[in-house]
Amino acid sequence: MNQDLSILSMVLNASLVVQLVMLLLMGISIASWAAIFRKLFSIGKVKALNDSFEREFWSGSSLNDLFAGAARNAKTSGPMERIFASGMREYQKLREKRIADPGTLVDGARRAMRASLQREMDVIETHLSFLASVGSVSPYVGLFGTVWGIMHSFTGLAAMTQVTLATVAPGIAEALVATAIGLFAAIPAVVAYNRFARDIDRIAIRLETFIEEFTNILQRNVGAQAVSH
Helix, strand or coil: CCCCCCCCHHHHHCHHHHHHHHHHHHHHHHHHHHHHHHHHHHHHHHHHHHHHHHHHHHHCCCCHHHHHHHHHCCCCHHHHHHHHHHHHHHHHHHHHCCCHHHHHHHHHHHHHHHHHHHHHHHHCCCCCCHHHHHHHHHHHHHHHHHHHHHHHHHHHHHCCCCCCCHHHHHHHHHHHHHHHHHHCCCCHHHHHHHHHHHHHHHHHHHHHHHHHHHHHHHHHHHHHHHHHC
């Protein structure tokens, strides 16, 4: 009896549709865990690169030196450094066009940084919707497998003259395995999604704060240059 009700035995003895549902859910679970580890690594890398650039930014280096460094590190730089570079690039282009209005210079740099922020956030949020879909859909896929398995089990019992708990239990247990696998796929995805969503919100707030701080620095520099002239 114990051998008949082992997990492996129940999976092997389940109907074809339930087995296909289990196989699908296992594949989804593996893909979900791969996305979780990939996102965990990428968010950690983003935080480390932002920390490194922010320390350098507030270390007293000139904006031109920072911009030259950002141009050299274009392929390996983090979101904050790329946002800074886009703002400085737009600022210098407007200066080259001999635009002297402080408001135009600062607004142009801010708009460029805002556009860069949206691009960076789109990249950071990659695979997040997949985890949300896994967390919301997997239990229902498992439930479908369970319902189908129970229907299949009761159809087989209809031909029996005497039905006992011993004859009903294996079929129902096999069907319930599908729900268990669905929950096994969904729970880590939901936990990871909530964790990553919170981390990404913090990164977005930090980048928006940097944009405002850098905008204030540009505004002071433009004001000081206007006064000197």
